[in-house]
Amino acid sequence: MNASWDILKSLSDPTRLRLLVLLSREELSVAELQEILSMAQSRISSQLAVLRQAGIVHDRREGKKAFYSLREDLPERVRSLVSAAVDSVADLPEVAEDAENLARILLKRRRQSEEYFNLIAGKLGRGYCPGRSWEAIGHLALRLVPRITVADLGAGEGLVSQLLARRAEQVWCIDNSQRMVEVGTELARKNGLANLTYKLGDIEAVPLPDRSVDLAILSQALHHAQHPQKAVQEAHRILKPGGELLVLDLKEHDFERARELYADVWLGFRESALHGFLKKAGFQKVDVTTVARETTEPFFETLLASGTR
Incomplete structure (x- = not known):
């Protein structure tokens, strides 16, 4: 200096x-x-x-x-x-x-990101999305504990939450797209999932009380955050002591068109960066591992990070 x-x-x-x-x-x-x-x-x-x-x-x-x-x-x-x-x-x-x-x-x-997700609401499960593979989601689902309160942050239509709500006590889906919230709410109603609630909100300012959930999930959401560290800190805030955070996201890549095609803010993250986000937020027992590798260009890889409050 x-x-x-x-x-x-x-x-x-x-x-x-x-x-x-x-x-x-x-x-x-x-x-x-x-x-x-x-x-x-x-x-x-x-x-x-x-x-x-x-x-x-x-x-x-x-x-x-x-x-x-x-x-x-x-x-x-x-x-x-x-x-x-x-x-x-x-x-x-x-x-x-x-x-x-x-x-x-x-x-x-914010509007650029919201416009993209409003546009694809109702189509997300049918089209291609980097890192959204059943292999990767399966790894996340295997970590679940029944009869818990879950927060799915940046949930979109709630693909993961629709599955979790069949066993969990309560599932909160948080997304900043009004259209995504509307589509997800209608899906929950059609599937008879009264314990699945969608709320409009930002993953950097989650509209849930402190220490109110047992499990927080950021599934392919963190690379859309303007400030990933804030999103991880918010997850820490809403978790009960002993609660767990699971982060499923893309490994750092150089596919620049992802910004235009998928409204990505970050081109994935290094393992060390994800590890650092969780440690800085106060999580313990932090672990980051690669759980999926795509076999076609641009060969996206998916990371699963976990930590305990």
């Missing part, structure tokens, strides 16, 4: 300060920063390079996109300097306008 003097110099530019205000709130791509600030890519990239060289921000590559965020491991003295600089411009009109544009960008993100 550079000396405090160098840090102060890096904070002396108005554009860099506006960037830091935004990145202190959300990880953003260069294109999103362009749209928020109404500036040329070259200008934004050059200022981000200064902040990166100063060790204040770091970048993450997703295909052709570069995402930037504040470093989580900033020393306390550096974090204090950055916080003071951000606070000093908080009341400026430009910063207020940036905040409005940021809210619009985040809403646009």
